[in-house]
Amino acid sequence: MKRLMEGTAVVVTGGGGFIGSHIVDELMKRGCRVTVIDNLSAGTTEYMEKYSENKGFTFIKGDIRERALLHAVIPEKDAVIHLAAQPDVRLSASQPLLDFDINVAATLNILEEMRQAEVPLIVFASSAGTIYGDTEVLPTPEGHPLQPISHYGASKAACEMYLSSYAAMTGMRCIALRYGNIFGARSTHGVMHDFFFKLRHDPSRLEILGDGMQQKSYLYISDCVQASLLAGDSGGKGMSAFNISTAESITVKEIAATMIDELGLSGVSLEYTGGSKGWAGDVTRTLADTSNIRSLGWNPKHTTLEGVRLYTRWLMARYGRLD
Numbered sequence: 001m002k003r004l005m006e007g008t009a010v011v012v013t014g015g016g017g018f019i020g021s022h023i024v025d026e027l028m029k030r031g032c033r034v035t036v037i038d039n040l041s042a043g044t045t046e047y048m049e050k051y052s053e054n055k056g057f058t059f060i061k062g063d064i065r066e067r068a069l070l071h072a073v074i075p076e077k078d079a080v081i082h083l084a085a086q087p088d089v090r091l092s093a094s095q096p097l098l099d100f101d102i103n104v105a106a107t108l109n110i111l112e113e114m115r116q117a118e119v120p121l122i123v124f125a126s127s128a129g130t131i132y133g134d135t136e137v138l139p140t141p142e143g144h145p146l147q148p149i150s151h152y153g154a155s156k157a158a159c160e161m162y163l164s165s166y167a168a169m170t171g172m173r174c175i176a177l178r179y180g181n182i183f184g185a186r187s188t189h190g191v192m193h194d195f196f197f198k199l200r201h202d203p204s205r206l207e208i209l210g211d212g213m214q215q216k217s218y219l220y221i222s223d224c225v226q227a228s229l230l231a232g233d234s235g236g237k238g239m240s241a242f243n244i245s246t247a248e249s250i251t252v253k254e255i256a257a258t259m260i261d262e263l264g265l266s267g268v269s270l271e272y273t274g275g276s277k278g279w280a281g282d283v284t285r286t287l288a289d290t291s292n293i294r295s296l297g298w299n300p301k302h303t304t305l306e307g308v309r310l311y312t313r314w315l316m317a318r319y320g321r322l323d
């Protein structure tokens, strides 16, 4: 049964953010009635402006930690796509309680409002890159134990435990999208964004956190959106988790080389800060097993390196070429 279709009323938390704004575009294209809740702490209304006259679209500037707001918005909706979060692993290390409030307590509030209003479907943005921790099992299947090594990863795992209990106790359909690293147009964070601005500042050198050998999967945004909505529409009962990722992983060094090439630079001195980890809580090798989402008929249309080139071109178009 396809649920995220014409006429479906969907709340998108974090719809002003990178992934959320692309999900909103796809839902609007399908004819869904979309209500975005975003406090704009990291997001923007820029990509929603085109819907300002559209009766099927509502934007609410608000915080998912406000229970009264959730109580006003969630009833009579058909689904919640919950993407709003504190997404920074490093910030979760210095401010774990803030991370808990935004990522865990607010998610529980959303689930509770959904239970009371009998909203039948939640699609939740989890994280394949952090909830499995440092595992030797690569590619990592969804059934692997959750053993996060960062508070951010712990917060996503905690949310998934609540998805499981709410699914069992209420009959709500709960879907966890375990994203690998997602990148592409509109993204304002992550390794490629970081490299672009470092090179823009000084095209002769590039500082790389760690030893550059961190090897992870990076999925291009349009492939992420298709996979997310396919999983959201997957039907069935209870809670399901889907790794949303590429089947390949690449090193940070390869990303740097591809971006340098796409930017038309040469002779850039690569300077490593050293150590295997880029930061505390960095999981240096990630590769998720994607057979579950592929069994629904999904295949990414872009390789990671094609995506890196597309995103680099988008960054150049938006922020200007390097001098």
Ligand SMILES: NC(=O)c1ccc[n+]([C@@H]2O[C@H](COP(=O)([O-])OP(=O)(O)OC[C@H]3O[C@@H](n4cnc5c(N)ncnc54)[C@H](O)[C@@H]3O)[C@@H](O)[C@H]2O)c1
Pocket: 013, 014, 015, 016, 017, 018, 019, 020, 037, 038, 039, 040, 041, 042, 043, 044, 062, 063, 064, 065, 082, 083, 084, 085, 086, 087, 102, 125, 126, 127, 128, 129, 178, 179, 180, 181, 182, 183, 188
């Ligand atoms: N981008 C990735 O590579 C990646 C990987 C794994 C998981 N995820 C998860 O996917 C989701 C979306 O990530 P993204 O990359 O689009 O991040 P993003 O920061 O671009 O988007 C998050 C949005 O949530 C909003 N927000 C934050 N706190 C809020 C609050 N308290 N109330 C209301 N709105 C709030 C922000 O303003 C922003 O618009 C997040 O849950 C993130 O943890 C992302």
